[in-house]
Amino acid sequence: MNRNRALTPIYLLTGLAAILVALPFFVGNYALSVATLILYFAYTGQAWNVMMGFAGQLSLGHALYVGVGAYAAGALFFYYGIGPWAGLWLAIALCVALGLVIGFLAFRFGISGVYFALLTIAFAEFTRIGFDHFGWTGGPGGMFLRVAQRDTWDLANFRGPPLMYYYAMLFLTAGAFALCAWLLRSRAGYYWQAIREDEEAARALGINAFRWKLLAVAISAAMTAVAGVFFAFYYNNLFPEQIFHISRSIEIILGPVIGGVGTLFGPLLGAAVLTLLSDGISDALNALGLDIPGVKQVFYGLVLLCVVMFLPHGIWPPIARRLRL
Amino acid sequence: MSLLEVRSVSKHFRGLRAVHDASLDVPHGEIYGLIGPNGAGKTTTFNMIAGVYAPDSGEILFGSAPIHGLRADQVCAAGIGRTFQIVKPFAGLSVLDNVMVGAFLRERQARAARELSVRILERLGLGAKRELPASSLTLPDRKRLEVARALATRPKLLLLDEVMAGLRPTECDQMIAVFRELNRADGTTILLIEHVMRAVMALARHICVLHHGEVIARGTPEQVVRNPAVLECYLGEETEV
Amino acid sequence: MPAADLVANVVVSGILTGLVYGLMALGLSVIFGVVRVVNFAHGEMMTIAMYAATALFAALKLDPFLAMLPVAAAFFVFGYLLQAGLINPFITRPEHSQFMLLVAVAIILVNAMLMVFGPDARNVQVDYQLESFELGPLLVDKARLFAAIAAVVAAAAFFAFFRYTLTGKAIRACADNYLGARIVGLNVKHLYALTFGLGAVCVAIAGCAMVLLVDVTPPLGPSYTLLAFVIVIVGGLGSMGGALLGGVLIGVSEALAGLFITPSAKSMFSFGLLILVLLLRPQGLLGKRA
Numbered sequence: 018m019n020r021n022r023a024l025t026p027i028y029l030l031t032g033l034a035a036i037l038v039a040l041p042f043f044v045g046n047y048a049l050s051v052a053t054l055i056l057y058f059a060y061t062g063q064a065w066n067v068m069m070g071f072a073g074q075l076s077l078g079h080a081l082y083v084g085v086g087a088y089a090a091g092a093l094f095f096y097y098g099i100g101p102w103a104g105l106w107l108a109i110a111l112c113v114a115l116g117l118v119i120g121f122l123a124f125r126f127g128i129s130g131v132y133f134a135l136l137t138i139a140f141a142e143f144t145r146i147g148f149d150h151f152g153w154t155g156g157p158g159g160m161f162l163r164v165a166q167r168d169t170w171d172l173a174n175f176r177g178p179p180l181m182y183y184y185a186m187l188f189l190t191a192g193a194f195a196l197c198a199w200l201l202r203s204r205a206g207y208y209w210q211a212i213r214e215d216e217e218a219a220r221a222l223g224i225n226a227f228r229w230k231l232l233a234v235a236i237s238a239a240m241t242a243v244a245g246v247f248f249a250f251y252y253n254n255l256f257p258e259q260i261f262h263i264s265r266s267i268e269i270i271l272g273p274v275i276g277g278v279g280t281l282f283g284p285l286l287g288a289a290v291l292t293l294l295s296d297g298i299s300d301a302l303n304a305l306g307l308d309i310p311g312v313k314q315v316f317y318g319l320v321l322l323c324v325v326m327f328l329p330h331g332i333w334p335p336i337a338r339r340l341r342l
Numbered sequence: 343m344s345l346l347e348v349r350s351v352s353k354h355f356r357g358l359r360a361v362h363d364a365s366l367d368v369p370h371g372e373i374y375g376l377i378g379p380n381g382a383g384k385t386t387t388f389n390m391i392a393g394v395y396a397p398d399s400g401e402i403l404f405g406s407a408p409i410h411g412l413r414a415d416q417v418c419a420a421g422i423g424r425t426f427q428i429v430k431p432f433a434g435l436s437v438l439d440n441v442m443v444g445a446f447l448r449e450r451q452a453r454a455a456r457e458l459s460v461r462i463l464e465r466l467g468l469g470a471k472r473e474l475p476a477s478s479l480t481l482p483d484r485k486r487l488e489v490a491r492a493l494a495t496r497p498k499l500l501l502l503d504e505v506m507a508g509l510r511p512t513e514c515d516q517m518i519a520v521f522r523e524l525n526r527a528d529g530t531t532i533l534l535i536e537h538v539m540r541a542v543m544a545l546a547r548h549i550c551v552l553h554h555g556e557v558i559a560r561g562t563p564e565q566v567v568r569n570p571a572v573l574e575c576y577l578g579e580e581t582e583v
Numbered sequence: 584m585p586a587a588d589l590v591a592n593v594v595v596s597g598i599l600t601g602l603v604y605g606l607m608a609l610g611l612s613v614i615f616g617v618v619r620v621v622n623f624a625h626g627e628m629m630t631i632a633m634y635a636a637t638a639l640f641a642a643l644k645l646d647p648f649l650a651m652l653p654v655a656a657a658f659f660v661f662g663y664l665l666q667a668g669l670i671n672p673f674i675t676r677p678e679h680s681q682f683m684l685l686v687a688v689a690i691i692l693v694n695a696m697l698m699v700f701g702p703d704a705r706n707v708q709v710d711y712q713l714e715s716f717e718l719g720p721l722l723v724d725k726a727r728l729f730a731a732i733a734a735v736v737a738a739a740a741f742f743a744f745f746r747y748t749l750t751g752k753a754i755r756a757c758a759d760n761y762l763g764a765r766i767v768g769l770n771v772k773h774l775y776a777l778t779f780g781l782g783a784v785c786v787a788i789a790g791c792a793m794v795l796l797v798d799v800t801p802p803l804g805p806s807y808t809l810l811a812f813v814i815v816i817v818g819g820l821g822s823m824g825g826a827l828l829g830g831v832l833i834g835v836s837e838a839l840a841g842l843f844i845t846p847s848a849k850s851m852f853s854f855g856l857l858i859l860v861l862l863l864r865p866q867g868l869l870g871k872r873a
Contacts, residue, residue, distance in 0.1 A: 075682070126862045131621045131682060135812055136861050139854040142809065146851040204446045204455075211432055211443040218430035221392070223418035223447040223495055263805055267686065274683060311697030311801075318690030325683045326669075 029340075037187055041180055049179050053251075055285075055292045056186040057244065062272030062284030063193040064240035069270075070279030071206065072233030073213035074123075075130070078137030080265035081144055082112040082238045086245020087255050088154050091162055094174075094249075101175040101250050108242040115140075116238030120231045138263060145261030159256040162249065175250040182251050189247065190285070193240060198281055200236075209233055241269075264314075271317060275324045277331025286333050291320065344403075345370045345499055345531050346391070351400030351410070353386050360386040363400070364557050366550045368499070373525050373532045375546030375563075377539075379575055383555040384535045385427070388503055391533070392424045393417035404499070419447065423497030425488040427504045431476040438463065438472040440487055444494030459494055466490045466520060482513040489520070499531045500524070506538040518544050543567075551575075588720040593838045595721055599731035601834020603792050605827035606734040607807065608814035609741065610785030616821030617758040617778045620670055621682050624689035626807030628783060631692065632658065632790025633799040634700055640707040647707055647791040648733060655787040662783025667776040693804040704798035712795060730792035735827075737788045741781070742823055754778050758821070806850075813857040 041049055065079050089111050090104030119140055123133050149157045170177040175185075200206045211219040212226050220226055249255060259265070276287025298316050302308055324331065346368040353361045361383040368374040378384050390397045393414040402410040409417055418424075423444075432440050441459035442452075449455040463469045466486045471479065479487060485505055492500060502521075506514050518541055524530045525545075536542045542549060542563065549566045551559040553575040559566050566572055611625045622628075635654045639645040669688070673681050711725040745751035757764040757771050757778075765771050797803075810833065818829025833853055840849040 122858075122862055128861055132816075132861055134682065135816070136858065138809065139813075139857045139861070143851055143854040143858070146848060146854075150845070150848055202452060204450060204452070207439065207443050207446055210435060210439075214432040214434055215430045217414075218426065218432065219443070220414040221418060221424050221426070222444045222491065223415050224443075225413075225415045263809075267690065309698050310702065311694035314694035315691050315698065318687050318692075318694065321683065321690065322687035325680060325687060326672075329680055 034191070041183060046179050049183050051292060051296060053179065053183045053186050055288050056183075056190045057247070058268065058272045058288035058292065059285040060186065060190045060193050061241060061244045061269045062276070062288055063190070063197055064237050064244065065269050066273045066278065066284055067197065067200070067240065068233050068237035070273065070283075071200070071209040071213070072230050073209075074120075074230065074234065075134045076137045076237070077134045077263070077266050077270070078139070078141030079237075079241055079269045080261050080263070081115065081137070081141040082241035083245040083248060083265065083269075084141075084144065084148070084255075084257070084260040085111050085115060086242035087249035087260060088148070088160070088245075089242075090246040091160055091249040091255055092154055094162055095160060100173050101246055102173070105243065105246050108246050109239045112238040112242035112245070113235045116234045117231060120234035124227050124230055138266070141261055141263065141266060145257050148257035148261065151257075155255075157257060159254055162253045162255075164253050182247075186247065189243065194281060194285070196240075201281070205229070205232065271321060273331075275320060275332060277333035280331065280333050280337075282337070283331050283333045286336075287331065290332065291317065294320070343370055344368060345405060346533065347401075347403040348387070348391065349401045349403070351387070351390055351397040351402060353383075353390060353395070353398050359555055361390070361397075361552075361555045364552065364555070365400075366557065366560070368531060368533050369548075371525070371529045371531055372547045373521065373534065373545045375542040375549040376533060376535045376552065377537070377542055377549060378552035381554075382552040384552055385503070386555075387552065388424075388501060388533075388535055391417075392422065392501055418495055418497075421496075421498040422501060423492035423495050423499070424501040425485070425492055425503055425505055427507065429481075429484045429488045431479070431484055431487055431491075433475070433477040435476055436473050437468055437476055437479065437487055440476050441490050441494045444491040447495045455494075459490075462490045462493050466493075481508055482516070485509070485517065486520070493524075493530075497530065499533060502532060502534040502536075504535055504537060506536060506541045509538075511540070514538060514541060517541070521545055590839075590842070591720065592722055593842050594835055595723060596727060597835035597838030598831050599723070599727040599834070600796060600838070601831035602731040602734040602738075602827065603789050603796070603830070604810065604814055604834050605818075605830025606738055606785055606792070607789040608811045608818065608830050609738055609823055609826040610782035610789070611811045612815045612818075612820060612823060612826040613741070613745075613785070614779055614782035615815065617754055618666065618670070618775045620666075620779070621685065622779075622782070623682060623685040623808060624692055625786065625811045626809065627689045627692035627696070627804035628658070628662075628786045629790045629793070629807045629811075630696060630799060630801065630804040632787045633794040633803070634696060634705065635787075636791045636794040637705045637707055637799060646709060647794055648729065651733070651788050651791045654791055655784045658783040658787035659780040661780075663776045663780035665783075666779035667772065670779070671772050671775060689804070689808065693801050696804065697801040700801070702801065704800050706798040707794055709795065726795040730795055733792050734789060737785065738823065738827055741785065744781075745823070750774075750777070810850075810853065813853045816857060817860045 040052060044052070061079070061083065065076060068074050068076050086108035089108040090101050093099040093104040093107060094101065119137065123136055128136055148154060154160050170181050208219070208224050208229050211222070211224060212229060216226050248260070271291055272287035273284045274287065275291060276285065277283030295313050295316055299313060302312055328335065344367040348364060348366045350363050350365050351361060352363055364383070364387055366376070376384050376387065389395055390410065391402055393409070393412050393416060396411040400410070401408055404420055404422065407420070409420055412420070432443065438456070438459055441462055442455045445455035445458045449458055460469065460472065463472050466489060468483060468486055468490060471483065476484070476487060489505070506517060509517065521532060522545065525532055534542070534545065546563055549561065549563055550557055551566060551572050558571045558575065559569045561569070607629050611622055614620055614622050632654055636647045636650045639650045639653070640647065665688070670681065670684065673684060709726070711729070714725045716723045716725060716728065745755060753769050754774050754777065757769060757774050761771060814829035814833050815826055817832060818825030818827070836852055836856070837849040840852040
């Protein structure tokens, strides 16, 4: 709690915000898309963080919520022309329901730790294969959303130039950050930390651990659903094999694990470090003519390995200590 | 008028009879002791009151409302706070944050919870250490923290599980003073399980003695120490006096 | 409704394949049961064994059954070093930290395979893959039968090792009581590394056997990891018999699901089963409650 008491100097925060807001004026579209990707991973990482960092439940199947959110909003748009703002609600509702089912089953039956992680993987895999056979959403061939013109900002249908997507993602990430900062300092935040530290002691203090864990799962699922909707309207094509795949779930956790689970800045820092370094490595390899499939992921694995071995709490805490936060 | 009534509770664990037909009454505003040799069933009784598990038979009434079978968090919400024999601080949190977790039961706003927590910590002599990580405290301080945390839930009844264990005599005396003060100033009713006779004799107005899961004696400390059945069950047992 | 002897053949085929799965899962069960490490890279190790068999076959025309020897030896060393070098320092760290470590290893392994071998499928081509035995109405593939026999023999050898040898008993002692084992002077870290090495040997043998039955591609890695977990959880963590039983169950149910539903949906069944078992009987069919 002391580490993330968010006594973050306001100037650091406003400085960061100013840079991020002004970024598009200094970089081209490619860099902007990289920045959007960083923010996307920071956002989903933050959403995952609520479940893991706050409530202490390790989910390795978070791609489930991205996928269901994406398909829900995507299907509404594809079949009924309903825009993403309405589709958002269906996405959130479905993902919260799913999260609550998983959470309820797990907590009711006392499943935690590794078993819980396996349960989340199983649900995600089950859904992936299910969608592969679900004709209405296009089956394995995927679902393609109409790509309208990309020059003007069409917020109603969430279509526009890369700039629009960048600011949307920035807004979402900032919102997630603010939400988590607020949660951490609220009763919920204290209760989640207590449950994470010692559930039995928490219960002896009047905390209904079951309900609070479910709340964390629900919030995490809802936030991730929004990322799914963004995904659908940003990439415009959805394939079960990709969107539900366990690699997506692992990508989601890389940011927070590397940056620092349970911290506010961890996901953003981790996502930035990972994406920028991997882009750098890709470029270097291209220059050397060594563009082999799989290199980038080996790199991810190595970074994850080093962080887990040498900086088990992530990159952010030592930095925060240096900055005396 | 009893604040806590335990009526004929029994508990079996796979054929082992841990507690059998035990009853006790804790009057309002009193300090009540529950003693007995190891394996007597004190902790089992304690856990039944605290909601860790339900009795197989019998009733437990708290202020005339039945609480047997309620979950631990419901029991706390009803007004019973408890400490653990082996202390369980939230190690990653500061001392203040530990207590705030307890305070949030009654105070929804963080500011009010913090104020309540600071007051309680001051009372227990931990005020100066409130920003320290809980993991850095010494054992006596951890015990105080445990009590502070339970107090933050504003309990009408405080259950203390061998809170003197591991404390040196002077530290023990300090804790005794704390509980006396709590009982005197706030009227907090206290039920304590203890092995340390010094504490029981100093604090308890009435004592209940368990042996092999059954109540073998009840009365004031003076009556109980002279009771032949009690003396017999303690012969050969190690007791700190 | 398919004919009875078709179903019978499918079931037998499922049992035989399931025994190979079971050997793979046995390795995981032993590793988790003793070292308490959730080897998230288990399937990737299996896949590497399969690739090794294809490479040895391509280079030396070595039959996979003969390849088992060098591959198992190499895997023993690899497993030992992995535990001793990477995982042992982590024993005291929280569970999810160890888990992440192996997730990282898994990511590295599966993508290294992609880099080295490319995404195309590889396999071995031996004569007896095309032959089968006739046992009444049953038509049993020779390769599948040999693979299953190898799996059973290996499993029996492991079982005997843990039951009857001094080292095996020492390892079981560590599993039961880490502190106690150290107090009586057992070199627990060495025994842990030994166990991981042995678990890796299981995987090596299973992989060499499996390459006779399926083609190998890198994505098989994570797929087998999950399969191994399903089997171990269904059969019971820490139970060797449970691993084999679970393997057979999964093998048969996958084969039947492939027959009655569509082949690509068969793993859905396995995951459904995993969910059910996790919820209703997490200690599995033959396992002990943790």
